[in-house]
Amino acid sequence: MTAADPLLAFRDRFPITARTNYLINNSLGAMPAAARARVAEFLDAWDTRGVRAWGDGWWTLQERVADRIATVLGAPAGSVSMHQNVAVALEMILSCFSFDGARNRIVYADRNFPSDQYIYEARARHGAKLVRVPAASDGISTDVQQIVDAIDDRTLLVAIDHVMFRSSAIVDPVPIVQKARAVGAFVILDTFHSVGTVPLKLREWGVHAAVGGALKWLCGGPGNCFLYVDPDLVTSLQPTFTGWAAHKQPFLFSPAGQDYRDDGGRFATGTPNVPALHSGMAGIEIVVEAGMPAIRARSQRLTQLLVEEAQRAGLGLKSPLQAERRGGHVALDVPDGYAVCQALAAREIVVDFRPDAGLRVAPHFYNTEAEVRAAVRAVREILDSGEHRRFLQAERKPG
Numbered sequence: 001m002t003a004a005d006p007l008l009a010f011r012d013r014f015p016i017t018a019r020t021n022y023l024i025n026n027s028l029g030a031m032p033a034a035a036r037a038r039v040a041e042f043l044d045a046w047d048t049r050g051v052r053a054w055g056d057g058w059w060t061l062q063e064r065v066a067d068r069i070a071t072v073l074g075a076p077a078g079s080v081s082m083h084q085n086v087a088v089a090l091e092m093i094l095s096c097f098s099f100d101g102a103r104n105r106i107v108y109a110d111r112n113f114p115s116d117q118y119i120y121e122a123r124a125r126h127g128a129k130l131v132r133v134p135a136a137s138d139g140i141s142t143d144v145q146q147i148v149d150a151i152d153d154r155t156l157l158v159a160i161d162h163v164m165f166r167s168s169a170i171v172d173p174v175p176i177v178q179k180a181r182a183v184g185a186f187v188i189l190d191t192f193h194s195v196g197t198v199p200l201k202l203r204e205w206g207v208h209a210a211v212g213g214a215l216k217w218l219c220g221g222p223g224n225c226f227l228y229v230d231p232d233l234v235t236s237l238q239p240t241f242t243g244w245a246a247h248k249q250p251f252l253f254s255p256a257g258q259d260y261r262d263d264g265g266r267f268a269t270g271t272p273n274v275p276a277l278h279s280g281m282a283g284i285e286i287v288v289e290a291g292m293p294a295i296r297a298r299s300q301r302l303t304q305l306l307v308e309e310a311q312r313a314g315l316g317l318k319s320p321l322q323a324e325r326r327g328g329h330v331a332l333d334v335p336d337g338y339a340v341c342q343a344l345a346a347r348e349i350v351v352d353f354r355p356d357a358g359l360r361v362a363p364h365f366y367n368t369e370a371e372v373r374a375a376v377r378a379v380r381e382i383l384d385s386g387e388h389r390r391f392l393q394a395e396r397k398p399g
């Protein structure tokens with residue numbers, strides 16, 4: 001028995017774990033059984049209360065979900081707004097800046113999630129000068145010092161992923177924020193791969209803004225992404241991407257123009273995604289109940305076991321070997337990765353494959369040591385037997 005075993009008491013709350021070796025929690029966290037009841041509540045309210053459901057609680061649900069997420073971010077209540085996806089959340093914060101002045105540089109890392117890079121790069125059309133920092137010499141992480149050195153008084157924005165989506169390497173945001181604050185630049189941290197598995201202290205770190213979502217480690221399903229903005233900066237920002245939900249009194253439907261809210265709700269747009277918010281709350285609450293320090297400790301134990309088992313099995317690794325430098329997943333560098341991933345799925349072992357990363361294996365607090373061992377053993381068996389060959393021509397599907 002290990003000290004973290006009490007977390008396995010949560011396992012029964014995630015039904016898929018009874019059927020499947022579910023090790024892809026950095027992509028889509030397992031559905032908590034309680035989410036079904038929450039979505040049923042939404043349907044019941046729509047069915048029985050109709051439009052009155054807005055006043056019964058639908059309208060303010062986005063704030064309740066946002067405040068619950070804030071506790072996991074190490075951020076105060078009222079500092080977070082909810083969005084359909086990270087792309088929208090990034091567009092929202094970017095809409096607060098113009099790039100036609102002398103300070104117009106965006107410093108970002110080429111190991112960041114590509115979608116974020118597309119969004120920053122599109123700003124070049126509005127005058128932004130792009131400073132793309134290459135990967136560290138190990139090829140799998142971002143060199144913090146290189147980012148720090150790239151920031152100067154021409155830098156408007158600094159965009160970093162907290163945990164690299166391919167390798168799981170952690171980027172320490174603190175020195176980056178310190179340099180950015182010293183020269184007057186604004187840091188946007190993408191926490192998608194850390195929130196819910198690596199403890200976050202956004203307020204303490206001094207990060208200006210952060211994005212992320214609940215569908216991975218927070219087990220909240222799609223449609224529950226968020227934007228955090230430092231409460232000290234909120235009223236100095238005027239998003240051009242806006243809507244009536246960002247108005248102080250939306251139900252006045254005032255023709256007198258936008259009157260932005262003074263809290264995180266300033267970064268809302270229009271009608272909230274009510275079904276998604278219903279499905280999202282259950283997982284976030286369970287993560288809060290389990291507690292981030294315990295989740296991180298268990299994650300480090302499981303990923304360390306994964307690394308050791310993979311090394312014993314002679315499999316390549318594309319993740320940092322030290323647990324404290326790693327987020328919640330481990331990338332296994334194996335030949336024919338996509339086909340191996342399909343062969344694992346045929347054995348009801350679910351991981352994913354990403355080009356230039358390999359197989360991403362991502363145990364959460366409800367996974368067992370036995371599942372981690374079984375997955376590594378299966379990869380070895382598949383490669384040795386050639387079981388994956390029938391998937392070599394398989395069409396790439398989303399996921």
Ligand SMILES: Cc1ncc(COP(=O)(O)O)c(C=O)c1O
Binds near residue numbers: 085086113
């Ligand atoms: C680090 C990171 N940022 C951004 C995204 C894209 O998010 P979205 O699809 O919500 O725009 C992802 C998707 O997995 C991601 O891993």
